[in-house]
Amino acid sequence: MDHAADAHRTDLMTITRFVLNEQSKYPESRGDFTILLNHIVLGCKFVCSSVNKGEEQKKLDVLSNEVFIKALVSSGRTCILVSEEDEDAIIVEPSKRGRYCVVFDPLDGSSNIDCGVSIGTIFGIYMVKDDHEPTLADVLQPGKQMVAAGYCMYGSSCTLVLSTGKGVNGFTLDPSLGEFILTHPDIRIPKKGKIYSVNEGNAKNWDGPTAKYVENCKFPKDGSPSKSLRYIGSMVADVHRTILYGGTFMYPADKKSPSGKLRVLYEVFPMSFLMENAGGQAFTGKQRALDLVPTKIHDRSPIFLGSYDDIEEIKALYAAEGKEE
Ligand SMILES: O=P(O)(O)OC[C@H]1O[C@](O)(COP(=O)(O)O)[C@@H](O)[C@@H]1O
Numbered sequence: 001m002d003h004a005a006d007a008h009r010t011d012l013m014t015i016t017r018f019v020l021n022e023q024s025k026y027p028e029s030r031g032d033f034t035i036l037l038n039h040i041v042l043g044c045k046f047v048c049s050s051v052n053k054g055e056e057q058k059k060l061d062v063l064s065n066e067v068f069i070k071a072l073v074s075s076g077r078t079c080i081l082v083s084e085e086d087e088d089a090i091i092v093e094p095s096k097r098g099r100y101c102v103v104f105d106p107l108d109g110s111s112n113i114d115c116g117v118s119i120g121t122i123f124g125i126y127m128v129k130d131d132h133e134p135t136l137a138d139v140l141q142p143g144k145q146m147v148a149a150g151y152c153m154y155g156s157s158c159t160l161v162l163s164t165g166k167g168v169n170g171f172t173l174d175p176s177l178g179e180f181i182l183t184h185p186d187i188r189i190p191k192k193g194k195i196y197s198v199n200e201g202n203a204k205n206w207d208g209p210t211a212k213y214v215e216n217c218k219f220p221k222d223g224s225p226s227k228s229l230r231y232i233g234s235m236v237a238d239v240h241r242t243i244l245y246g247g248t249f250m251y252p253a254d255k256k257s258p259s260g261k262l263r264v265l266y267e268v269f270p271m272s273f274l275m276e277n278a279g280g281q282a283f284t285g286k287q288r289a290l291d292l293v294p295t296k297i298h299d300r301s302p303i304f305l306g307s308y309d310d311i312e313e314i315k316a317l318y319a320a321e322g323k324e325e
Pocket residue numbers: 107108109110111199233234235236238261
């Protein structure tokens with residue numbers, strides 16, 4: 001091996017080192033974010049190892065949630081937590097409080113566990129500005145106020161994708177080191193893609209613009225090649241492929257579920273934050289997804305996210321429909 005390749009192999013950029021480097025650009029930084037992230041990473045390592053051991057779904061759902069909550073509270077850096085698994089938000093006891101609010105889905109796509117399809121953890125982080133008693137208002141904030149978001153995918157390898165608002169970076173767990181190492185620096189989504197991803201089983205209930213977009217993907221009128229349908233039905237895996245290869249991922253509204261299926265705080269916002277930071281877009285059918293203001297912690301929203309040009313096409317179809325009405 002030549003010296004340059006060797007230097008690369010021996011100069012390990014762990015996720016902690018990466019975030020410390022980023023934070024050191026801010027003189028006011030106290031290292032709190034790095035400590036918080038280390039606790040999230042611990043939760044991800046736990047879930048990764050449990051998935052690999054083949055724990056069954058029910059147990060894994062509950063276990064993952066408990067591990068994340070305990071890790072986040074014990075970090076001493078959080079004040080309010082919202083988990084997909086818990087109906088109510090968790091207000092951290094005063095002696096363990098810090099400035100961050102974490103919204104998360106500890107094990108998204110868990111119905112896929114027992115057949116070995118990739119699943120993941122999704123998280124978003126808000127920061128409270130002053131010392132006040134934490135309330136739900138601290139997390140019922142538009143996604144554009146998040147300071148960071150990410151997901152960890154438990155697949156053939158364990159990959160953590162993170163944005164702190166300046167680009168998107170991917171880290172892969174090296175099981176022999178027990179460390180996430182930077183393997184995908186500065187991920188940019190292709191400007192236009194060749195793939196669309198949606199549950200076509202719901203097609204008969206879609207609205208006009210969604211149906212028209214999917215029709216255009218299959219039978220483009222401008223002579224361009226048809227797009228391919230790829231749908232895993234596990235959001236982290238579908239979004240991960242979309243960021244890397246380009247195209248669109250959609251969970252639209254339909255007649256049966258007018259708000260779609262996916263949850264605003266811990267599914268739609270973190271993935272939209274990552275998409276925008278990778279150069280893509282995220283749209284609800286009405287507005288930029290990150291501008292949404294949730295009114296309840298488990299609110300849902302339709303979502304279209306992906307390559308810049310492809311989402312422009314969807315936005316144009318919704319705008320045209322608005323004019324027809
Ligand atoms: O099976 P559908 O309706 O296509 O839904 C798939 C979506 O549901 C999810 O599995 C989330 O649902 P769960 O919270 O029940 O796991 C996402 O990961 C995925 O994008």
